[in-house]
Amino acid sequence: xxxxxxxxxxxxxxxxxxxxxxxxxxxxxxxxxxxxxxxxxxxxxxxxxxxxxxxxxxxxxxxxxxxxxxxxxxxxxxxxxxxxxxxxxxxxxxxxxxxxxxxxxxxxxxxxxxxxxxxxxxxxxxxxxxxxxxxxxxxxxxxxxxxxxxxxxxxxxxxxxxxxxxxxxxxxxxxxxxxxxxxxxxxxxxxxxxxxxxxxxxxxxxxxxxxxxxxxxxxxxxxxxxxxxxxxxxxxxxxxxxxxxxxxxxxxxxxxxxxxxxxxxxxxxxxxxxxxxxxxxxxxxxxxxxxxxxxxxxxxxxxxxxxxxxxxxxxxxxxxxxxxxxxxxxxxxxxxxxxxxxxxxxxxxxxxxxxxxxxxxxxxxxxxxxxxxxxxxxxxxxxxxxxxxxxxxxxxxxxxxxxxxxxxxxxxxxxxxxxxxxxxxxxxxxxxxxxxxxxxxxxxxxxxxxxxxxxxxxxxxxxxxxxxxxxxxxxxxxxxxxxxxxxxxx
Amino acid sequence: xxxxxxxxxxxxxxxxxxxxxxxxxxxxxxxxxxxxxxxxxxxxxxxxxxxxxxxxxxxxxxxxxxxxxxxxxxxxxxxxxxxxxxxxxxxxxxxxxxxxxxxxxxxxxxxxxxxxxxxxxxxxxxxxxxxxxxxxxxxxxxxxxxxxxxxxxxxxxxxxxxxxxxxxxxxxxxxxxxxxxxxxxxxxxxxxxxxxxxxxxxxxxxxxxxxxxxxxxxxxxxxxxxxxxxxxxxxxxxxxxxxxxxxxxxxxxxxxxxxxxxxxx
Ligand SMILES: Nc1ncnc2c1ncn2[C@@H]1O[C@H](COP(=O)(O)OP(=O)(O)O)[C@@H](O)[C@H]1O
Ligand SMILES: [Mg+2]
Numbered sequence: 001x002x003x004x005x006x007x008x009x010x011x012x013x014x015x016x017x018x019x020x021x022x023x024x025x026x027x028x029x030x031x032x033x034x035x036x037x038x039x040x041x042x043x044x045x046x047x048x049x050x051x052x053x054x055x056x057x058x059x060x061x062x063x064x065x066x067x068x069x070x071x072x073x074x075x076x077x078x079x080x081x082x083x084x085x086x087x088x089x090x091x092x093x094x095x096x097x098x099x100x101x102x103x104x105x106x107x108x109x110x111x112x113x114x115x116x117x118x119x120x121x122x123x124x125x126x127x128x129x130x131x132x133x134x135x136x137x138x139x140x141x142x143x144x145x146x147x148x149x150x151x152x153x154x155x156x157x158x159x160x161x162x163x164x165x166x167x168x169x170x171x172x173x174x175x176x177x178x179x180x181x182x183x184x185x186x187x188x189x190x191x192x193x194x195x196x197x198x199x200x201x202x203x204x205x206x207x208x209x210x211x212x213x214x215x216x217x218x219x220x221x222x223x224x225x226x227x228x229x230x231x232x233x234x235x236x237x238x239x240x241x242x243x244x245x246x247x248x249x250x251x252x253x254x255x256x257x258x259x260x261x262x263x264x265x266x267x268x269x270x271x272x273x274x275x276x277x278x279x280x281x282x283x284x285x286x287x288x289x290x291x292x293x294x295x296x297x298x299x300x301x302x303x304x305x306x307x308x309x310x311x312x313x314x315x316x317x318x319x320x321x322x323x324x325x326x327x328x329x330x331x332x333x334x335x336x337x338x339x340x341x342x343x344x345x346x347x348x349x350x351x352x353x354x355x356x357x358x359x360x361x362x363x364x365x366x367x368x369x370x371x372x373x374x375x376x377x378x379x380x381x382x383x384x385x386x387x388x389x390x391x392x393x394x395x396x397x398x399x400x401x402x403x404x405x406x407x408x409x410x411x412x413x414x415x416x417x418x419x420x421x422x423x424x425x426x427x428x429x430x431x432x433x434x435x436x437x438x439x440x441x442x443x444x445x446x447x448x449x450x451x452x453x454x455x456x457x458x459x460x461x462x463x464x465x466x467x468x469x470x471x472x473x474x475x476x477x478x479x480x481x482x483x484x485x486x487x488x489x490x
Numbered sequence: 491x492x493x494x495x496x497x498x499x500x501x502x503x504x505x506x507x508x509x510x511x512x513x514x515x516x517x518x519x520x521x522x523x524x525x526x527x528x529x530x531x532x533x534x535x536x537x538x539x540x541x542x543x544x545x546x547x548x549x550x551x552x553x554x555x556x557x558x559x560x561x562x563x564x565x566x567x568x569x570x571x572x573x574x575x576x577x578x579x580x581x582x583x584x585x586x587x588x589x590x591x592x593x594x595x596x597x598x599x600x601x602x603x604x605x606x607x608x609x610x611x612x613x614x615x616x617x618x619x620x621x622x623x624x625x626x627x628x629x630x631x632x633x634x635x636x637x638x639x640x641x642x643x644x645x646x647x648x649x650x651x652x653x654x655x656x657x658x659x660x661x662x663x664x665x666x667x668x669x670x671x672x673x674x675x676x677x678x679x680x681x682x683x684x685x686x687x688x689x690x691x692x693x694x695x696x697x698x699x700x701x702x703x704x705x706x707x708x709x710x711x712x713x714x715x716x717x718x719x720x721x722x723x724x725x726x727x728x729x730x731x732x733x734x735x736x737x738x739x740x741x742x743x744x745x746x747x748x749x750x751x752x753x754x755x
Contacts (some may be wrong), residue, residue: 211601291561300575371598375661377559379589379611379668396602 006059006165010172014051021047023181038190046189047179055172062164070156071097072148082145092146099131099142099150100157106134118151156334204458219468221331222461229455230254235462241425243445243456254459256466258425262435263467266346266421268408269431273350285358286327286365287387298362305355309415316420318347328432336432338422343431345420348414356406364398364482365391397481404478408471414439438463475486492576499747507532507672507702508553513567515541515557522548525727526567528721530672535694535703537545537713537734539748540723542549545596546706549723550674553704554590555583588615591670594676595706597657599649604641607649607660608632611668627667634696635663636689655686662690666697673697675705679712691716714738 025043029035036043057255075093083092106112113135113392116122128142183189227235230252234411238255281301285294321339328336335345376386392399414437422434423444443461452458506510508530515523523545530536531551548557555576557563569576579743588611599607608628609618619622632638637659641652650662658681665673671743675694679687694716697703707713713720713734720734724745730737732747741747 154621281569303681369598371594371596372600373598374556374559374592374594375598375664376610377584377590378554379557379614379664380584380586380591381614382584385614389614390600 002044010055013172014048017047017051018044023185042189042193045193050175054175055168059168066160074153096149098151102131219465223465226458227461244486256278258427259438263437269346270349270410274353276359278354280458281358282361286362300357312352313419316344320344340422340434341432342435346415349416358400361399364395368394401478401482402486408474437466460489500667505532509570511568516560516564524726532702536704536719537717538721540543544723544724554587591665592671592676593665593678599657603646604649605645608664608667631663631667634666635659655682672702
């Protein structure tokens with residue numbers, strides 16, 4: 001039974017449970033809702049909760065656990081002889097899962113009958129051909145043991161899902177019965193429902209946090225794998241970035257310094273563009289502009305923040321790069337060899353960051369109490385004196401926070417540098433040379449048919465981890481500063 | 491009809507520092523000040539009293555054009571400072587405010603050091619030629635603000651770190667530092683404890699020897715203690731204006747009497 005159907009059925013049971021629970025509560029109170037402990041709807045909701053929470057809880061848990069279980073069972077079935085030299089059990093299992101998945105799709109598309117897909121005697125060559133016809137990815141010729149394993153994988157999964165459907169439905173019905181039996185005029189349905197709502201909200205919050213933890217853990221784990229294959233000191237202090245392709249050369253140099261330098265250089269150029277323009281725009285908007293102009297200009301400026309960064313990347317590649325080349329290239333000053341350069345990416349990224357700086361700074365400048373300005377005007381200060389000597393110093397910590405947030409965005413930005421900065425990892429001071437950044441190299445290390453166990457691919461995680469720690473540190477610092485500033489006035 | 495009731499006054503009257511005639515103030519459509527005439531004398535403390543929302547602050551803020559910073563505020567009528575219309579197009583409100591200083595209801599020290607707070611005005615107006623002169627001005631002003639002894643050892647500490655009462659005295663010192671001719675104070679003691687209040691009142695009395703002081707106050711005792719002239723506002727009208735002693739002992743208008751005996755307000 002498809003899972004969608006299962007969800008619909010359980011929901012339908014829950015809906016019926018709501019109506020029945022409500023009716024039973026009213027009936028037990030002799031039709032007068034004033035005799036009930038809680039409002040009638042709480043009794044309905046109580047039954048609904050008793051159905052939904054255990055049933056969906058079981059469903060989710062089952063869906064999470066079953067693949068592991070099937071995996072380990074099937075993995076045990078693969079004979080030692082089927083694992084080739086230089087391969088591993090987990091790689092073969094990946095092949096098995098891919099085949100099982102392929103068989104599913106082939107059956108669904110009608111290229112293969114269900115009986116042929118699960119027939120242990122079926123011809124391997126023929127199945128492989130049919131899978132290829134169905135457009136399924138089959139990397140190498142499927143061997144007999146792999147096909148066997150894939151078939152039992154499918155069979156076990158199918159059985160598992162069947163049991164799961166029955167179990168979930170049973171739990172839903174049991175929940176309905178319990179909820180229904182509990183319902184009488186004295187039952188404290190409201191308290192139970194309130195508690196249930198609390199637990200649901202807690203679950204949502206936990207999912208968000210657990211996901212973050214999971215992402216960090218996978219980063220840490222893979223980074224650890226990488227450092228087992230490649231010395232950490234070479235990674236952190238290496239001055240050269242020269243990965244060999246697909247790990248076959250065996251002599252990659254994976255030093256992060258050129259990439260970090262590129263990241264920082266481009267970010268600095270971007271901030272040099274974004275901070276003055278953004279800050280001045282914010283000062284104009286908050287201190288000089290009339291409310292009408294402000295209500296138009298501020299959203300317009302914020303539209304800039306809504307443009308996808310890939311569009312900025314195109315802008316860098318197709319407009320800004322050629323423009324700079326005209327001025328600084330061979331036909332002009334002769335400093336620039338190609339359109340892709342630190343300057344190109346930095347300028348465009350700076351434009352992208354203007355709304356971040358201006359919008360945040362504008363809010364912060366507005367939060368400076370009017371009393372502060374009044375005090376300054378009352379002493380005979382002009383508007384620009386007031387802004388320079390009172391408003392900006394008061395807003396400074398917040399503005400620094402805004403700039404740090406913008407910096408962490410600049411460091412994490414990818415598309416603009418992929419398209420605008422070039423791909424050469426190099427340690428140079430010339431802003432008209434092509435350089436590349438940590439993010440751009442993460443992309444290039446993982447695209448293409450990389451072997452995910454090689455240091456050339458795993459280095460992406462180490463790069464990601466470094467970037468993560470860098471931006472996290474900046475964000476925490478920025479938030480700390482912004483918060484400290486808030487305390488001053490609230 | 492003019493709500494103000496003229497009161498016989500002693501004829502030894504001093505120079506008129508500010509002369510307001512037929513002043514109207516509007517906040518958008520709200521008519522906040524209606525037809526107010528008032529003469530503020532030099533070297534005198536004038537108190538504005540009246541129930542909350544009657545327009546005392548609004549009128550006070552007209553006297554140094556602080557209302558210019560409120561977009562919806564519109565002022566009509568004439569306000570003359572030393573015979574010159576302060577709402578004339580040629581008058582620079584920035585220069586006006588250097589001459590007519592202001593202390594606000596809520597203490598609003600700048601997020602700077604105590605020293606820089608007081609030195610702010612003198613620096614802007616170039617009152618000191620060198621550091622030692624500036625130091626002198628700062629010390630003198632802090633002494634006049636009755637706060638010197640408390641802060642003399644920590645002039646570099648931030649002004650925002652002081653207690654409410656100290657902050658307000660710092661703000662008074664800051665206003666005094668620019669050597670204004672008129673000092674406007676909007677309920678300057680509402681955040682101060684009784685001792686600090688007494689010190690500030692003493693300070694106000696001392697300031698009278700040089701400046702003309704206008705003080706808005708909620709406390710009738712304070713008005714009686716510090717002022718020579720009192721103006722009673724009610725619902726945007728100036729009901730009665732005259733010698734403080736006369737207003738408190740023998741008010742002419744029944745509304746004034748109700749207010750000072752505690753029946754309005
Ligand atoms: N910035 C403003 N915008 C609109 N109305 C205001 C503003 N300031 C004061 N008012 C109105 O003007 C009237 C007088 O206020 P205010 O001068 O502050 O009274 P007071 O200082 O005597 O308590 C009040 O009705 C108040 O609501
Ligand atoms: Mg007021």
